[in-house]
Amino acid sequence: SINVLIVVNRVYQVVLRPTLACPVSTRGYKGEASDDSRGDLIEIPLPPWTEKDGETMDMKRRRLLFQSRKRGMLENCILLSLFAKKYLNTMSETQLRQYDRLINEPSNDWDIYYWATEAQPVPNVYAGEIMDLLKEFTKNKDQEQRLDAPNLEYLDKGSQ
Amino acid sequence: MLFCAYKPLTNAIVAVKRNVIDCIPRNVLLLNKHSDRQISQYPVVDHHFDAVVVGAGGAGLRAAFGLSEAGFNTACVTKLFPTRSHTVAAQGGINAALGNMEADDWRWHFYDTVKGSDWLGDQDAIHYMTEQAPASVVELENFGMPFSRTEDGKIYQRAFGGQSLKFGKGGQAHRCCCVADRTGHSLLHTLYGRSLRFDTSYFVEYFALDLLMEDGECKGVIAFCMEDGSIHRFRSKNTVIATGGYGRTYFSCTSAHTSTGDGNAMVTRAGLPCQDLEFVQFHPTGIYGAGCLITEGCRGEGGILINSEGERFMERYAPNAKDLASRDVVSRSMTIEIREGRGCGPEKDHVYLQLHHLPPQQLAVRLPGISETAMIFAGVEVTKEPIPVLPTVHYNMGGVPTNYKGQVITHVGGEDKVVPGLYACGEAACASVHGANRLGANSLLDLVVFGRACALTIAETGTPGEKLSPLKPNAGEESVANLDKIRFAEGTIRTSEIRLNMQKTMQNHAAVFRTGDLLKEGCDKMDAIYQSMEDIKTFDRGIVWNTDLVESLELQNLMLNAVQTIHSAEARKESRGAHAREDYQDRMDELDYAKPLAGQEKKSFDQHWRKHTLSTVDIKTGKVTLGYRPVIDRSLDQEECSAIPPAIRSY
Numbered sequence: 129s130i131n132v133l134i135v136v137n138r139v140y141q142v143v144l145r146p147t148l149a150c151p152v153s154t155r156g157y158k159g160e161a162s163d164d165s166r167g168d169l170i171e172i173p174l175p176p177w178t179e180k181d182g183e184t185m186d187m188k189r190r191r192l193l194f195q196s197r198k199r200g201m202l203e204n205c206i207l208l209s210l211f212a213k214k215y216l217n218t219m220s221e222t223q224l225r226q227y228d229r230l231i232n233e234p235s236n237d238w239d240i241y242y243w244a245t246e247a248q249p250v251p252n253v254y255a256g257e258i259m260d261l262l263k264e265f266t267k268n269k270d271q272e273q274r275l276d277a278p279n280l281e282y283l284d285k286g287s288q
Numbered sequence: 289m290l291f292c293a294y295k296p297l298t299n300a301i302v303a304v305k306r307n308v309i310d311c312i313p314r315n316v317l318l319l320n321k322h323s324d325r326q327i328s329q330y331p332v333v334d335h336h337f338d339a340v341v342v343g344a345g346g347a348g349l350r351a352a353f354g355l356s357e358a359g360f361n362t363a364c365v366t367k368l369f370p371t372r373s374h375t376v377a378a379q380g381g382i383n384a385a386l387g388n389m390e391a392d393d394w395r396w397h398f399y400d401t402v403k404g405s406d407w408l409g410d411q412d413a414i415h416y417m418t419e420q421a422p423a424s425v426v427e428l429e430n431f432g433m434p435f436s437r438t439e440d441g442k443i444y445q446r447a448f449g450g451q452s453l454k455f456g457k458g459g460q461a462h463r464c465c466c467v468a469d470r471t472g473h474s475l476l477h478t479l480y481g482r483s484l485r486f487d488t489s490y491f492v493e494y495f496a497l498d499l500l501m502e503d504g505e506c507k508g509v510i511a512f513c514m515e516d517g518s519i520h521r522f523r524s525k526n527t528v529i530a531t532g533g534y535g536r537t538y539f540s541c542t543s544a545h546t547s548t549g550d551g552n553a554m555v556t557r558a559g560l561p562c563q564d565l566e567f568v569q570f571h572p573t574g575i576y577g578a579g580c581l582i583t584e585g586c587r588g589e590g591g592i593l594i595n596s597e598g599e600r601f602m603e604r605y606a607p608n609a610k611d612l613a614s615r616d617v618v619s620r621s622m623t624i625e626i627r628e629g630r631g632c633g634p635e636k637d638h639v640y641l642q643l644h645h646l647p648p649q650q651l652a653v654r655l656p657g658i659s660e661t662a663m664i665f666a667g668v669e670v671t672k673e674p675i676p677v678l679p680t681v682h683y684n685m686g687g688v689p690t691n692y693k694g695q696v697i698t699h700v701g702g703e704d705k706v707v708p709g710l711y712a713c714g715e716a717a718c719a720s721v722h723g724a725n726r727l728g729a730n731s732l733l734d735l736v737v738f739g740r741a742c743a744l745t746i747a748e749t750g751t752p753g754e755k756l757s758p759l760k761p762n763a764g765e766e767s768v769a770n771l772d773k774i775r776f777a778e779g780t781i782r783t784s785e786i787r788l789n790m791q792k793t794m795q796n797h798a799a800v801f802r803t804g805d806l807l808k809e810g811c812d813k814m815d816a817i818y819q820s821m822e823d824i825k826t827f828d829r830g831i832v833w834n835t836d837l838v839e840s841l842e843l844q845n846l847m848l849n850a851v852q853t854i855h856s857a858e859a860r861k862e863s864r865g866a867h868a869r870e871d872y873q874d875r876m877d878e879l880d881y882a883k884p885l886a887g888q889e890k891k892s893f894d895q896h897w898r899k900h901t902l903s904t905v906d907i908k909t910g911k912v913t914l915g916y917r918p919v920i921d922r923s924l925d926q927e928e929c930s931a932i933p934p935a936i937r938s939y
Contacts, residue, residue, distance in 0.1 A: 164468035167434035172481035174371075190833035194493075194514065197835060198368055198546050201377035203580050203661065205545045235371040236473040245660040266664060274665055275577040277545055279784035280836050284827040 200237035345373035346735035347714025348530030354743025356486035378472030405723025510764035517831030553845035564686035574680025640674035694742035724865020779823035
């Protein structure tokens, strides 16, 4: 019974350790899972993102197309340009605004990837129709080949 | 974030910028569209700044921050929002000899970097970088970057490939500092945030077209605003290029779609040379197809590379380091296996990275993201199957040649000559600290040290508020004419087709292992593809948020990088660092360092290959001209740090 107690104690300690350590423990995505104090994010606030005024829906779509295709890392470039190809031209105004906020407000592009792959929970401000669509799209249930971002010619009305 | 938005229809200025002298459009460039007699008008807005930085990645932000802190009125022109620059992808860390895990010395880091560069790196620049490294990391810490800590509160440092102690004789060094797994993001966030406090002016989603050169001096940059299609001339005595690399010239690369070598192309169009473009680093493990990077950390955790026979082939190629040998060694080994028929998959064109022999717990805790990436992009379940991987283009050692102070140089009459008004830092520059091969975690260090160096040099050689020399009123006209030409291009070959042709040619002819015939064929093909740009076809005629136009301009830039890369590779008849040739397998130095040096006669400059390539392009014909300049073998101070004489490189 003493042995059992020791085992229980150790398991308890292991479980408790992450929360006792530094404030936030993020999953080390491509390396070690070292603790992240997020001090820079707390103490160096960036100017808040604001929605653009006076933009027509057409202009919004054109802007969001560029902003979907040009991201910080390849994974997002491929994922978001394929997503934009499938959904951008049929999004309603509310959906466009949700998408605009999702891809332009977060400062770390990796966060968008973690939410889309459900590696990390989605913050409430980004939860909604578009986030659900993106998560579903990422799962790749049809197992399509995702070798690269698509070319732009699907937009060329002249070729259709 | 302050910006000047110009609305062409109402002629109104939305936000007035501090110190912008001309926000009212002065010059309206009229261009005839001969095919349907339409006239395109491009209103031009002129800005005056003490310094202009092109690119807002790690290097650009560090330069902009340093300049703003020194009181210079600085503009940062970028096609992406700063925290979306490719630096954000960096999850490794920054090397610095802080000595927190064991006794360390920057001279050992210096030795590792010189050896890693296969003696093509300029030792004065490497001396500068490794000596400044500890101070730079401490400085970043003071700016607010929350580095990961050890239990006693010191900055935690971990091992990374190619880093050793005691000049290679003391075992593995632990000198890579990181911010959890978001070092790149933290760097961008910290520098961007701090630079705003000093009033740096950011021009976001402005695509830089060309440098404004006059009499061999750089007087600024011309760019176009994607939001409203207006043209902006940023006039300044000091221009810093920090536009990153050009991975997108290849079919398979780990880079984002933004790595299009814009800075290198701007420099080429200005008639200046680019340096060492043939040295392209291949990361051993990019996912076959998509090219997404699988970190070296996987192999650090016990992952192994296997061929079609299930053999851990790295044991043969690098008996000591095995799967953790230097990146170029691993890439070459993988390619040899594929070439010799032991590749995996239906086309036997890749190898496998095996992780399923590791305990699932370890995979989940230490390498969780790998499972997602492997499933989403390769359809593979890592606890059951191996991941198909291929050496994938990852980094460009070459770029705009600079001295150790960040000033862009040309080589005239056997001497290095500074180009007045022009600076470069980061992956876009070639200082050259990485030489023929870059060590992991040295790139983020390169960004901060040389970003800072550019700011310091500008602060030393100039003063804020200096009067600008006059500029021709029609400066930048050709750039706008080119923009218009691409916007209304009605050829027969689509942008995406030309781009794919270029990428496939580079992938097949200038990849990890190169041979004379394949390279020569590639050069001819690339020359033809360059000419095919005359026949380009774009489909979007708008001027606002025209992604087709931007991607076509980027293709022009990529093309210039590609032709210089393949021609330089074809000409270099040796194997050094990342440039590996099957037909010339050895390094060709001025002395044969594999044998005793006594009694050997030094080869003349023309007869050996331990020299930097300088390439220029005739924009009209696409003809590449090559020249060479010597490697700098002296450190900045021989007493403080003696230079490392060349030797055979083995791990």
